[in-house]
Amino acid sequence: MIIVAAACSQYSSRPGAITFHNVAARYNAYFMAEQDMAEAEFEMQKAYKENYNQLLPILLPMDSILAQPVKPKLQDAIKKASIVAEKHQNSKWIDNSYILLGKSRLYLGQWADGLEALRYVYANGRDESDKNNALILLMRAYIEHKDYSNALGVAEYLSQQPLSKASQRDFYLTKAYLHQQNGEYLTSVAILEETFPLLKKSTETARIHFAAAQMYDRLGQYALANKHYRSVNRNKPNYDLGFYSNMNSLQNEVVLDPKRDVTNVGFDKMLRDRKNDDLKDHVYFTMGLLAEHKKQIPEAVKYLQMAAAASKGNMQQKAYTYLQLARIEYEALENFEMSKAYYDSALTILPQEAPEYRLVADRKRALDNFVTQYTIVSTEDSLQRLAKMNPAQLDNKIDQIIEAKEKKRIEEEEKARKAQIAAQNASMQQGGGNPLVTGGERRFELFDPALVNKGKIDFKRAWGNRPLEDDWRRSSRPLRTLTGNNAAAGADSANVAQASQENTGLKKGTPEWDQVHALLKKDVPLSDTAFAVSQKKKEDALYNLGKIYRFDLKESNRAIAAFERVLSEYPKTQYKDEIYYLLFLSNEENAAQKESWKSKLLSEYPTSTYARLVNKTTDTGGTSGNATKEYEAMYKLYADGNYTKALEDIEKNLPSYKGSSLEDKFALLRVFLIGKVRGKEAYGQAITEFMRLYPTSIYLPRLKEMQEFNSLSMGKR
Known part of the structure; x- marks a missing residue:
């Protein structure tokens, strides 16, 4: 027995011992580990939710969150694979077990342990094929x-190694995945073209064809894209994959042939197919994209609104629809309030882990501020035009405004009443139910974020900012007629019709009309003081609009127009030096204009902070050598409470500190001094200016805290 045991030792090199451990390792521990891995990957693949609005990854991501439901299987695979390393050292399956162990740890997010196992195979593996497979998996982990x-x-290393057919297939797919994730689509599809002959017909192959087609779409090669979309249907796709492949192929046909119309290319057939009831939103969305591509903006908006209405539980698709509507409203229609409302709606339902979430959130914040400033400019423009009229013209104009508002209100209420009657009739035909539930879709209006945001905008426009309190309308009851209140909501058809007959609006000459007239006239800046206040509001808002265009919305041309308008309408503006600098920055593509604004800044404001920033001359080392002493002298003035003198000195000498290691420190002291001398508003502007001019400063976190505290204190005040 001792001899037999010794002969079967895992450290023995005898043929009998090796054969025994090969069989034991392969058909016991490794077989069970491999089965666990196969089951875990199948479950993860089934649970993975494809986002067909985004580029499909060639390989499914190694996501530890996705692996949580199959964690017990992966842990069991690790346990079984470890048995081979512990008890079958002389087995030829030890390299395979380490690869399986490393892969399991990568799925679980244990990157360090997973990489270590794969590197061990490369360094100590006995089989060249296994070493190459470990490197392919290591490459995927790096991606x-x-x-x-x-x-x-x-x-690079693997491309010089002899690979088996299976390893070559995996290597090509992984390399194509690498270039896809790095945004190198042309290289990725070139590798995939060499890979397809190595792939068997399967759903996974259909998925890779779809990814290749999407990359060809992004490269503008729509005919090649359609070739791969057709290949999807020849490779056993699931229903959704086949649906999106057909839809994208139709989209490309319209793009390739401009004479083809969106309505007769085949989308109507997809809409009639009952199997596509829950996918109609995608069809309408694609039709909207094509209509926009053909410059048919009203049709594009209509299709996208139909897509939003047709969404049945697919919040992700609905978010993309709102984003598309927001972009069209902003860029094509310049309806900024509606664009903001759609961004609000998209952000409400877009998952935070979505790749677009941060971009949309930043855009939404920028647009919030933009709409505020734009509304100020529009409002003050209108009021100033009214103020320049003679009294009789002004009264007539205000009466016309009231009449137009009343007419629009009555039309909207009538339209709403007719829609309500239709909804009630449809509800009764279906056997009763909630009259606010329309068609068979059973949607309540207050569940639609776009309608909610539109309602908020309409309310604020008519009523202003109202606190939450009882009887909030009592102080200006006649204004109720301007906005309309659907008093017939929930009533039957007879009540609705009666309300329609009674809805005659305000009558000119009545006390209610006169009260509304007086309220509107009160806002017109008729005195010199009121007109000056209005001018200042408009100046500040135009200046802020220019900065939002330049830094938040990244629209240099509109920023230039806004800044030049400030200089034209307000030649003595307090922002003149900064506007010169911002115009210098915004004219990136116009060298002559860029140089012109630089010359203006240096000639009119040679000692300003902005002149220092555009001045290309470098300072000598002597200046920076004295910088520390100068800083200490100015800080002493600050510590002694001599704020005005310290601020004058620091602003006068600030250009001389350019290039010094203490440059941002001087600028920080200037921010403190502005807060002491010029008040909270100027202090807030100085903080914002510092954050923009010194984005890599070590003092930036402190400035952000100061900005937040200043905003809170301004709000309380």
Whole structure:
């Protein structure tokens, strides 16, 4: 027995011992580990939700969150694979077990342990094929961590190694995945074209064809894209994959042939198919994109609104629809309030883990501020035009405004009443139910974020900012007629019709009309003081609009127009030096204009902070050598309470500190001094200016805290 045991030792090199451990490792521990991995990958693949609005990844991401439901299987795979390393050291399956162990740890998010196992196979593996497979998986792990340089290094090495057919297929797919994730679509599709002959017909192959087609779409090669969309249907796709493939193919046909109309290319057939009832929103969305591509903006908006209405539980698609509507309202229609409302709606339902979430949130914040400033400019413009009229013209104009508002209100209320009657009739035909539920869709209006936001905008326009309190309308009851209140909501058809007959609006000459007239006239700046206040509001708002265009919305041309308007309408504006500097920055593509604004700034404001920033001359080392002493002298003035003198000195000498290691420190002291001398508003502007001019400063976190505290204190005040 001792001899037999010794002969079967895992450290023995005898043929009998090796054969025994090969069989034991392969058909016991490794087999069960491999089965666990196969089941776990199948479950993860089934649970993975494809986003067909985005580029499909060639390989499914290694997501530890996605792996949580199958964590017990992966842990069991690790346990079984470890048995091979512990008890079958002389087995030929030890390399495979380490690869399986490393893969399981990568799925679980245990990156360090997973990478270590794969590197061990490469360094100590006995089989060249297994070593190559470990490197392919290592390359994929680097891609998941966005370590593209190391992934490319591994790919370079593998490209020089003899690979088996299976390893070559996996290597090509992984390399194509690397270039896809790095945004190199042309290289990625070129590799995939070499890979397809190595792939068997399967749903996964159909999915890779779809990813290739999407990359060809992004490269503008729509005919090649359609070739791969057709290949999807020849490779056993699931229903959704086949649906999106057909829809994208139809979209490309319209793009390739401008004479083809959106309505007769085949989308109508997809809409009639009952199997597509829950996918109609995608069809309408695509039709909206094509209509916009053909410059048919009203049709595009109509299709996108139909897409939003047709969404049945697919909040992600609805979010993309709102984003598209927001972009069209902003860029094509310049309806900024509606654009803001759609961004609000998209942000409400877009998952925070979505790649667009942060971009949409930033855009929404910028647009919030933009709409505020734009409304101020529009309002003050209108009021100033009214103020320049003679009294008789002014009264007539105000009466016309009231009449137009009343006419619009009555039309909207009539339209709403007719829609309500239709909804009630449809509800009764279906056997009763909630009259606010329309058609068979059973949607309540207050569940639609776009309608809610539109209602908020309409309310604020008519009533202003009202606190939450009882009887909030009592102080201006006649204004109720301007906005309309659907008094017939929930009533039957007879009550609705009666309300329609009674809805005659305000009558000119009545006390109610006169009260509304007086309220509107009260806002017109008729005195010199009121007109000056209005001018200041408009000046500040135009200046802020220019900065929002330049820094938040990244629209240099509109920023230039806004800044030049400030200089034209307000030649003595307090922002003149900064506007010169911002015009210098905004004219990136116009060298002559850029140089012109630089010359203006240097000639009119040679000692300003902005002149220092555009001045290309470098300072000598002597200046920076004295910078510390000068800073200490100015800080002493600050500490002694001599704020005005310290601020004058620092602003006078600030250009001389350019290039010094203490440059941002001087600027920070200037922010403190402005807060002491010029008040909270100027202090807030100085903080914003510092954050923009010194984005890499070590003092930036402190400035952000100061900005937040200043905003809170301004709000309380």
